[in-house]
Amino acid sequence: MLRRLHSLPGLVSALLVALVGLTGAVLSVDPALERLGTSLPAGLSVAELAGRVARHYPGAEQIQRTPSGAIIVYYSSGEVSGAARVDPASGAGLAPYAPSAFSRWVKELHRSLFLDTAGSAATGLTALTMLLLSASGIALLLKRVGGWRRLARPLHGSRSQRWHAAVARLAAAGLLLSALTGSYMSAATFALVPDGTRDEPDFPATTSGGAPLPAARLPALLATELADLRELVFPLPGDRSAVYTLRTARGDAYVDQSSGALLAYRAHSGAREVYELVYQLHTGEGMWWLGLLLGLSALGAPWLAATGATVWWQRRRAKPRIAGNAPLRAADTVILVGSENNSTWGFARALHDALTTAGRRVHTAPMNQFSSRHGAARHLFLLTATYGDGDAPASASQFLARLAAAAPNPAASFAVLGFGDRQFPQFCQFALDVDAALAARGWRRLCAPATIDRQSTQEFARWGTAVGALLGHPLVLEHAPAHPATTALQLRERVDYGREQQEPTVVLRFVAAPAPAPGWLDGLLARRRLPRFEAGDLAGIIAPGSPMPRFYSLASGSNDGVLEICVRKQPAGLCSSYLHGLRPGDRVEAFIQPNPRFRPTSGKAPVILIGAGTGIGPLAGFIRNNSGKHPMYLYWGGRDPDSDFLYEPELRDYLADRRLTQLHTAFSRIKDGVHVQNRLSEDADNMRRLIEDDGQVLVCGSRAMADSVRQALDQILAPLNLTVQALRDDGRYREDVF
Numbered sequence: 170m171l172r173r174l175h176s177l178p179g180l181v182s183a184l185l186v187a188l189v190g191l192t193g194a195v196l197s198v199d200p201a202l203e204r205l206g207t208s209l210p211a212g213l214s215v216a217e218l219a220g221r222v223a224r225h226y227p228g229a230e231q232i233q234r235t236p237s238g239a240i241i242v243y244y245s246s247g248e249v250s251g252a253a254r255v256d257p258a259s260g261a262g263l264a265p266y267a268p269s270a271f272s273r274w275v276k277e278l279h280r281s282l283f284l285d286t287a288g289s290a291a292t293g294l295t296a297l298t299m300l301l302l303s304a305s306g307i308a309l310l311l312k313r314v315g316g317w318r319r320l321a322r323p324l325h326g327s328r329s330q331r332w333h334a335a336v337a338r339l340a341a342a343g344l345l346l347s348a349l350t351g352s353y354m355s356a357a358t359f360a361l362v363p364d365g366t367r368d369e370p371d372f373p374a375t376t377s378g379g380a381p382l383p384a385a386r387l388p389a390l391l392a393t394e395l396a397d398l399r400e401l402v403f404p405l406p407g408d409r410s411a412v413y414t415l416r417t418a419r420g421d422a423y424v425d426q427s428s429g430a431l432l433a434y435r436a437h438s439g440a441r442e443v444y445e446l447v448y449q450l451h452t453g454e455g456m457w458w459l460g461l462l463l464g465l466s467a468l469g470a471p472w473l474a475a476t477g478a479t480v481w482w483q484r485r486r487a488k489p490r491i492a493g494n495a496p497l498r499a500a501d502t503v504i505l506v507g508s509e510n511n512s513t514w515g516f517a518r519a520l521h522d523a524l525t526t527a528g529r530r531v532h533t534a535p536m537n538q539f540s541s542r543h544g545a546a547r548h549l550f551l552l553t554a555t556y557g558d559g560d561a562p563a564s565a566s567q568f569l570a571r572l573a574a575a576a577p578n579p580a581a582s583f584a585v586l587g588f589g590d591r592q593f594p595q596f597c598q599f600a601l602d603v604d605a606a607l608a609a610r611g612w613r614r615l616c617a618p619a620t621i622d623r624q625s626t627q628e629f630a631r632w633g634t635a636v637g638a639l640l641g642h643p644l645v646l647e648h649a650p651a652h653p654a655t656t657a658l659q660l661r662e663r664v665d666y667g668r669e670q671q672e673p674t675v676v677l678r679f680v681a682a683p684a685p686a687p688g689w690l691d692g693l694l695a696r697r698r699l700p701r702f703e704a705g706d707l708a709g710i711i712a713p714g715s716p717m718p719r720f721y722s723l724a725s726g727s728n729d730g731v732l733e734i735c736v737r738k739q740p741a742g743l744c745s746s747y748l749h750g751l752r753p754g755d756r757v758e759a760f761i762q763p764n765p766r767f768r769p770t771s772g773k774a775p776v777i778l779i780g781a782g783t784g785i786g787p788l789a790g791f792i793r794n795n796s797g798k799h800p801m802y803l804y805w806g807g808r809d810p811d812s813d814f815l816y817e818p819e820l821r822d823y824l825a826d827r828r829l830t831q832l833h834t835a836f837s838r839i840k841d842g843v844h845v846q847n848r849l850s851e852d853a854d855n856m857r858r859l860i861e862d863d864g865q866v867l868v869c870g871s872r873a874m875a876d877s878v879r880q881a882l883d884q885i886l887a888p889l890n891l892t893v894q895a896l897r898d899d900g901r902y903r904e905d906v907f
């Protein structure tokens with residue numbers, strides 16, 4: 170609901186929002202430019218200023234003080250009339266004054282799109298829409314990151330989602346303020362709210378009629394500080410009944426030109442004060458720094474419109490139509506889907522198709538539609554993602570409430586499959602909550618809840634095999650989530666390890682593949698470069714014979730000029746066998762999946778890198794890029810130093826040039842062999858010292874190794890009253906496990 174409230178108005182108004190934002194950003198510079206070189210002498214009265222100006226401009230008709238403090242005089246003497254910016258200290262002209270034509274053009278576009286009333290109405294509606302977008306966007310952002318306290322944490326999702334959220338995080342407050350004030354000003358333009366600008370004091374019925382005094386001696390002007398002045402209109406020369414019109418920040422008055430007395434005064438109404446504050450907060454006039462901040466936020470509007478439309482399109486594309494969805498009343502199997510960004514729907518469709526092929530009548534629906542009619546099916550599968558801090562995704566937000574209202578069906582059995590990301594502290598928590606809630610309500614489990622990390626197609630296939638065995642028929646689940654376009658890479662070199670241990674491991678270094686055949690067009694294409702990536706990101710490799718990518722952590726950044734991965738040959742592993750068979754010059758198809766959570770944060774705090782086996786890949790990449798020589802400690806476990814000491818020569822070089830501070834190795838297949846977690850425990854004092862120095866921990870390797878490391882670290886940290894979980898919550902413990 171909230172998402173729809175955000176995306177639909179956003180899509181409809183994207184172009185206008187972008188235009189109003191861009192023009193607003195351009196206008197925001199004006200107050201700061203005007204402020205440049207403007208200084209007001211303290212304690213000067215309006216009378217003194219008027220006297221000085223009149224000396225230099227005997228035909229002065231009007232003096233204006235702009236919100237930025239500039240003093241402008243409008244004058245006319247004989248045939249000559251004009252406007253000039255004056256120095257308040259002397260009253261002398263500084264330069265002719267002519268508001269910039271460009272600025273007026275942009276202002277007109279911003280206010281009314283050059284379409285008079287219809288245009289003003291359109292920009293007014295755009296401001297209202299921006300208000301709705303900012304408020305719903307802030308709510309979505311908070312939901313997405315899991316609350317205010319997590320707002321500064323690294324963001325997740327696709328590249329467009331992260332860019333959208335990152336800019337929204339910076340610009341939302343400014344956009345909200347601009348939208349709120351813009352809506353108010355539009356409402357005032359159409360007299361929907363009072364602005365009090367038409368409240369004038371009553372024109373005096375009589376004046377003293379005496380000979381005019383010089384402006385510098387008029388008591389009412391002497392009593393008014395220049396800082397309060399908005400405008401002083403001089404009486405017509407020679408007309409003794411004419412008066413001065415004085416407009417100040419607090420009210421408007423008429424002043425007798427002979428006695429200098431206040432003939433009439435009207436203080437600004439509350440409505441006028443509110444309108445003026447709103448105007449200031451919208452334009453930044455008189456508050457140039459606010460203007461610039463608002464302008465920067467407004468620059469975010471076109472960006473948010475473009476990335477928002479991309480996110481909407483990606484989400485729409487990811488949501489598959491379920492072909493052959495059996496009607497609910499005829500279904501013997503129901504699949505319920507909890508999804509935010511729609512990727513879980515792809516897995517649901519694969520399950521739907523496989524069950525349908527097995528002869529079942531399958532109905533698939535969002536979890537939010539759950540009712541006892543769904544529960545009447547024989548088998549219930551619930552596939553759900555987790556969001557925020559272990560919360561429900563959009564299409565499952567009402568599920569638990571609906572479940573509480575439905576009676577359990579003793580004849581049905583259910584299976585929950587969670588989709589999540591292990592880097593979140595609350596991994597697949599919502600799926601586990603769903604499983605627990607169903608069991609607590611008396612529903613019967615078909616199997617224990619299972620979890621899928623980062624949309625792993627292999628884990629999904631394995632779950633299918635296990636569930637098929639329970640159902641009594643094979644369930645082949647093949648689903649390759651949509652991935653970005655691939656790039657052709659060419660193997661430049663390979664370094665082999667571990668043959669002696671029957672654990673072949675290879676470091677592969679790729680470059681961008683040249684175009685296949687020469688020709689002028691190919692020549693152009695041949696300049697293709699590697700895509701941008703950083704060590705710790707993932708390379709998705711497509712092996713011939715399978716559309717499903719296999720992911721490998723990157724051991725290099727694109728600045729290194731090569732794409733480097735470290736691959737262990739898995740028994741019967743399709744992709745690892747393929748990669749191990751590559752010779753220099755061979756080509757592969759790959760794409761990059763950013764993994765921004767798994768990299769050291771910048772700063773001088775120590776970085777503790779822990780890994781085993783091929784987990785060294787990204788860790789070696791981090792060390793290679795440590796040109797600032799910040800303290801980095803590597804704890805790494807292998808089997809045999811003689812055959813599989815991966816990256817040994819590089820690590821020795823890094824130690825020598827101090828990119829690596831300390832190296833602690835643990836080898837398990839030698840006499841008195843140990844694992845990496847044992848090394849950590851032996852070095853407990855050092856670990857505690859590093860953690861106390863704000864150190865952060867990055868762990869890469871197998872799940873079993875990561876579990877053992879976590880247990881060892883919990884023991885090591887206990888004397889500090891710290892846990893791995895606490896470090897993780899603080900963003901100081903990050904894992905990349907496989």
Ligand SMILES: Cc1cc2nc3c(=O)[nH]c(=O)nc-3n(C[C@H](O)[C@H](O)[C@H](O)COP(=O)(O)O)c2cc1C
Nearest residue numbers: 508509510511512513554555559589590593596597
């Ligand atoms: C902003 C954000 C928050 C997330 N929070 C969690 C979380 O708390 N726990 C978890 O296991 N996964 C979390 N994930 C990962 C998603 O659950 C996972 O990517 C899932 O496959 C997305 O499925 P969907 O595209 O159907 O929404 C989060 C992802 C994003 C983008």
